[in-house]
Amino acid sequence: DTGVSQDPRHKITKRGQNVTFRCDPISEHNRLYWYRQTLGQGPEFLTYFQNEAQLEKSRLLSDRFSAERPKGSFSTLEIQRTEQGDSAMYLCASSLDTTDTQYFGPGTRLTVL
Amino acid sequence: QKEVEQNSGPLSVPEGAIASLNCTYSDRGSQSFFWYRQYSGKSPELIMSIYSNGDKEDGRFTAQLNKASQYVSLLIRDSQPSDSATYLCAVYSNSGYALNFGKGTSLLVTP
Numbered sequence: 001d002t003g004v005s006q007d008p009r010h011k012i013t014k015r016g017q018n019v020t021f022r023c024d025p026i027s028e029h030n031r032l033y034w035y036r037q038t039l040g041q042g043p044e045f046l047t048y049f050q051n052e053a054q055l056e057k058s059r060l061l062s063d064r065f066s067a068e069r070p071k072g073s074f075s076t077l078e079i080q081r082t083e084q085g086d087s088a089m090y091l092c093a094s095s096l097d098t099t100d101t102q103y104f105g106p107g108t109r110l111t112v113l
Numbered sequence: 114q115k116e117v118e119q120n121s122g123p124l125s126v127p128e129g130a131i132a133s134l135n136c137t138y139s140d141r142g143s144q145s146f147f148w149y150r151q152y153s154g155k156s157p158e159l160i161m162s163i164y165s166n167g168d169k170e171d172g173r174f175t176a177q178l179n180k181a182s183q184y185v186s187l188l189i190r191d192s193q194p195s196d197s198a199t200y201l202c203a204v205y206s207n208s209g210y211a212l213n214f215g216k217g218t219s220l221l222v223t224p
Binding site for chain 1: 117121145147149155156157158159162201203205206208209210211212213214215216217
């Protein structure tokens with residue numbers, strides 16, 4: 001069990017550019033979650049997958065945000081036309097169907113200049 | 114009213130003392146409660162989960178749940194400087210999959 005992994009760990013981009021982050025969940029975890037955390041706040045839920053199905057996406061922050069999990073394994077989170085307000089830590093978590101305990105990856109820290 | 118509330122701190126305790134961290138939540142139907150520890154610049158790390166009223170102990174950590182009062186707490190016995198971190202309380206939303214987090218309580222254990 002290697003834990004949840006995320007790539008890249010850090011991303012610096014210019015305003016208006018698109019960015020994509022990857023998350024690899026713990027093997028055999030069929031549930032995958034994305035959260036965003038800004039300084040001084042707790043993580044904020046964005047979206048959720050069960051296997052390849054995205055069961056909740058209404059909490060994505062705007063239509064510039066999208067997520068996929070094409071084969072029910074890894075997931076990607078894309079932010080189009082980044083804005084300075086998108087600067088945050090983007091966290092991925094996974095869990096088994098049979099438990100509700102979510103385990104977090106190391107996060108991707110995004111800085112938008 | 115925020116769904117999960119915590120005092121932001123900082124809470125300062127001397128080494129060896131008991132640290133007491135508190136959390137209240139608004140959804141009376143919540144069933145699952147979690148404490149995560151987060152070091153500066155790192156991601157949340159699960160400490161404990163609790164589902165039933167009463168106490169649950171794991172090593173130096175004890176989680177306490179009172180559903181009638183909508184209150185969850187975390188006690189850390191024999192606090193160590195390495196316990197200095199932000200402690201996040203998390204409660205499942207009524208959706209059943211999204212965790213609602215408090216802002217976290219910053220704990221500082223002084224030698």
